[in-house]
Amino acid sequence: QWGEEFARGLGRAVGSVAEGRGDAADRALDLPLGAPGEPAALPADWLRALRPVAMGPLLDTLSITTVGLHTPQHMRRRAEALNLSGFKVADDPEGRPGQSLALAEDSVLGTVVLAGEAARASGLLVANAVRPFAHTGFAGAVFQLGCGLMDRDTKLRLHRGVRPSVDTPLCAGCGSCLGACIFDAIKIRGGRAAIDHELCVGCGSCMTACHLAGISPRREGGVAAFQRGVAEAAEAAAGHFGGIGSGKLIFVNFLLPIGRGDQGGFTRARFRPANMGALVGxxxxxxxxxxxxxxxxxxxxGLRQWSGFPTDPENLLDAAAARGLGEREYHLEKIAG
Ligand code: SF4
Ligand code: SF4
Structure with missing residues (x-):
């Protein structure tokens, strides 16, 4: 449960990981802000309580990134609705890129651009609510580093191969996916959902919204290419901050009780996991x-019971490990009850 005790524990956890890893000057906390009803949206009281945890000796900037390719204006309205004055929007509202990153020689992405506020910080605390995500099983720290922190154009290019299609025998025409698509790319025709691929950007929100698994990625191999692209971009982002282990990047994975109906329109997760809290490293x-x-x-x-998606994160984690972003083996130390 969230509360002052949890906030203090989180502060201790971040502090112990950050200890001896450079000062706080220009180090930012980056939080993805989902729209109301999205699983990525941390509850408002969590966000407010994070402010004193984050600001001070460890960090000096709070910034937010967009989620699901939402426009920065949309996210700014969300921040205003939550009364989060002082937060900066990492994705520049005018669409100005932050900084182009150097990619490894074997990369297929071409270019990737780090979003504005993220590029300006000397270090980042990358916080993220772990949530089901169609293209990777779940969206966690690797996904946030390789996609969430990128500017909107990079996100659009990453998602190009995963624009979905409707599996008409499974679709019941309920319309839940229409509300999930802020790009107005879905209409109901003949009692079934139909996607306009001129408008669709491949964000995956409709797949998360459909509890009948009626929408899936369209192109063969698109998911594998997406995961490879995220790993490439994550490697480039880590390099911008001196690499994993430089002390400039600290990650927080929040494990939230996401479940059917808990987050408004979000319906995909099948059950509530028992282990709640935050992982820091x-x-x-x-x-x-x-x-x-x-x-x-x-x-x-397994994980598919939680996410409801046929993809699990294994390929993405292996690709990230192969690019020097970390190890799948770990030691878990519990420092707050
Ligand atoms: S949410 Fe699923 S079942 Fe409902 S209209 Fe959309 S694709 Fe069809
Ligand atoms: S149709 Fe689905 S994947 Fe395409 S933009 Fe809309 S919500 Fe995103």
């Missing part, structure tokens, strides 16, 4: 592996 691969293990601890059918 400098290795995003280990952190995601630990989150995965905790999530499936009470799920006899």
């Amino acid at each position: 400098t290795d995003p691969v280990a952190l995601d592996q630990a989150a995965w293990d905790l999530l499936v601890a009470d799920a006899p059918q």
Whole structure:
């Protein structure tokens, strides 16, 4: 449960990981802000309580990134609605890129651009609510580093191959996916959902919203290419901050009680995991592996029972580990009850 005790514990955890890893000047806390009803949206009281945890000796900037390719204006309205004055929007509202990053020679992405506020910080505390995500099983620390922190154009290019299609025998025409698509790319025709691929950007929100698994990624191999792209971009982002283990990057994975109906329109997750709290560390691969293990601890059918998606994070974590972003082996130390 969230409360002052949890906030103090989180502060201690971040402090112990950050100890001896440079000063706080220009180090920012980056939080993805989902729209109301999205699983990525941390509850408002968590966000407010994070402010005193984050600001001070450890960090000096609070910034937010967009989620699901939402426009920065949309996220700014969300921040205003939550009364989070002092937060900066990492994705520049005018669409100005932050900083182009150097990619490894074997990369296929071409270019990636770090979002504005993220590029300006000398170090980042990358916080993230672990949530089901169609293209990677779940979105955790690796995903936030390789996609969440990028500017909108990079996110659009990453998602190009995963624009979905409707599986008409499964679709019941209920319309839940229409509300999830802020790009107005879905209409109901003949009692079934139909996607306009001129408008669709491949964000995956409709797949999360459909509890009948009626929408899935369209192109063969698109998911594998997406995961490879995220790993490439994560490697480039880590390099911008001196690499994993430089002390400039610290990750927090929040494990929230996401479940059917808990977050308004979000319906995909099948059950509530019992292990709640936050994982803190400098290795995003280990952190995601630990989150995965905790999530499936009470799920006899594995992660897919939690997410409802056929994709699991294994390929992404292996690709990230192969690019030097961390290890899937980890040691878990409990420092707050
Ligand atoms: S949410 Fe699923 S079942 Fe409902 S209209 Fe959309 S694709 Fe069809
Ligand atoms: S149709 Fe689905 S994947 Fe495409 S933009 Fe809308 S919500 Fe995102």
